[in-house]
Amino acid sequence: MRGVTPPALPGPPRPGTPRRAVTQEDVAREVGVSRTLVSFAFRGAPGVSNETREAIFDAAQRLGYRQNAVAADLARKRPSAVGLYLLDLRNEVYADVFHGVREAFEDAPNRLILSVSPTANSLGRAAVDSLIEARVGIVVAATLLDADADVQELAQTVPVVNVARRVHGVDSVYSDDPAGAEAAVRHLIELGHTRIAHLTGPPHEGHQGRRRSYERTMSDVGLPPRVVTAQDYTQEAAERAVVPLLAGGERPTAIFAHNDELAVGAREAAYGLGLAVPDDLSLIGYDNSRISRLHGIDLTSVDLHALELGRSAGRTALERLANPLAPAVDLKSSPRLVVRGSTAAPPEVRKDRP
Amino acid sequence: MRGVTPPALPGPPRPGTPRRAVTQEDVAREVGVSRTLVSFAFRGAPGVSNETREAIFDAAQRLGYRQNAVAADLARKRPSAVGLYLLDLRNEVYADVFHGVREAFEDAPNRLILSVSPTANSLGRAAVDSLIEARVGIVVAATLLDADADVQELAQTVPVVNVARRVHGVDSVYSDDPAGAEAAVRHLIELGHTRIAHLTGPPHEGHQGRRRSYERTMSDVGLPPRVVTAQDYTQEAAERAVVPLLAGGERPTAIFAHNDELAVGAREAAYGLGLAVPDDLSLIGYDNSRISRLHGIDLTSVDLHALELGRSAGRTALERLANPLAPAVDLKSSPRLVVRGSTAAPPEVRKDRP
DNA sequence: GTGAAAGCGCTAACAT
């Protein structure tokens, strides 16, 4: 039977046999030059004649050569990959941050490696470790829930750019949370609300700006603060946390939520109890996400300009990569209160002047 | 001045000087063993005494050693990284797919590398190429907009698992789109609608199942199909595309949209024109995303179980990695129509029986 | 303009 070519079996379809990847070696052999020249050509390094360069690109094309960025980084000794850590893919804010960072790296040669937290309430350390194992040269983190000291320690291992969070001595690109929260609370106070609750999630160092500002603003005007804590930063947890608040006595006439996610949860809880927004309950979120702009949702919200935050973070990362020893960047931007239909005067005020 | 220690300058805070990464070599030297043993210990390979192993882990901990997964993969010759391509981070479906895949790889040692399309309407090739340069051993793609032939060709270079799409001869994990679309359209027909439009985005090979099924179902019952095409798969584009449809004469009484994203755009367009859902316009989406469940949105939608799709895709990738030569997987699941408040009988039927 | 050779951090035979 030797020499007989077996007939092509029809059989079930099979995925293409993964052929061995084409290397610079293969390209060099094809062209008849040394590996070095192929490497030079692909990095645009000087010292390759135009003729040779073209022959190399040609052969590479034909053979389907793709550079092995991983091996290149290893050899270069200076990683070109950028790690981007995102806390929650289900929260639009992080998609915005991603797109901002991506834009900033549009023309840069760096690879962007994403790492996403398993839950919206995880410390980032494990996910960031996977970035470190992938040997990224810098980590852009949106948002680390870890303690300041842990972030500072992490920054000893790999440069970190914090997004939407400020950590002393570590690059930080963030929005003025206290100002945003104050604007939100003052808006409610001006509408005549006195029973204003704050809906937040588990406390984490560096994420207390909105809550603290709420408490401060309330006590400044002599109003008693009332904080409700959801088990995590999801709509579902918010719903669970708000139901007892609204079902109990002395229920608030307004809720200022840590973000839109939680605000939407509060909204669902309200409607579930037969309360209407804003007639029975005024609601303010944070993030000015797309959902807040929908007809029928119409949620008053504080915009922290996540896309722009991402862009700044990307640019900051680029600078840090270029200049590792420059002083830490501290970039604070201003949020903006966007008033929509979810906030109105409380029932008692409306009754007073009908 | 020699020998004089300069005083510690207060100055601005600086990010920690990035120290050289700790290697197995360093750990080995610290413990007083060979590099090999350190490697063995970390891979859990047999042939290391418990005593030595503990000493190694100890030293690694002290020194802050993190394994260089990139170098390991290179040496192993068999990449352990898994690439996950996502078409659109702003669409919740892809977040669900991500979490499904992540779950499937929970206990696997593989790194997950994400790559996201720059826009919701890009072909995936560029983003997948970056995955190839990062030397992933397999690509899980949700969802490639490229032509079947291009996907098949890509699969020659690196194994591909298609999510929510079927490509002959390439692993595919998908939902029965024609069945889902038919259920949606039949639901509208049963309510009494006759002017039912379909809202979709740019046509791409392999993404025509819903549209074709809509057309087929309509003509099966002798109704004229009417397809509106948005410029891309975003809410905003949908809004722009639907306005002329609803403002013109003979406007439809129902719209079946390719997905919730587009359905929400249609909804905004309707309300912008003073039309109410479902009173003036019935609306069906696809994906059963969180937004469709909100009070006041209450969108009837077809659920394709994205999370489960992601899990299946992850498991399929695991199997493909273990058995590169097995026949291509073709996994079709059944979607489910979830009826909510955005669909009702059309105005003329309601008038007939008041 | 071109090539040889060392080495990046690691794995995996193959010794001992």
Added chain:
DNA sequence: ATGTTAGCGCTTTCAC
């Protein structure tokens, strides 16, 4: 149980 050695694909001196 432990060590030696040869790569993985690439970059980067340094020589010709």
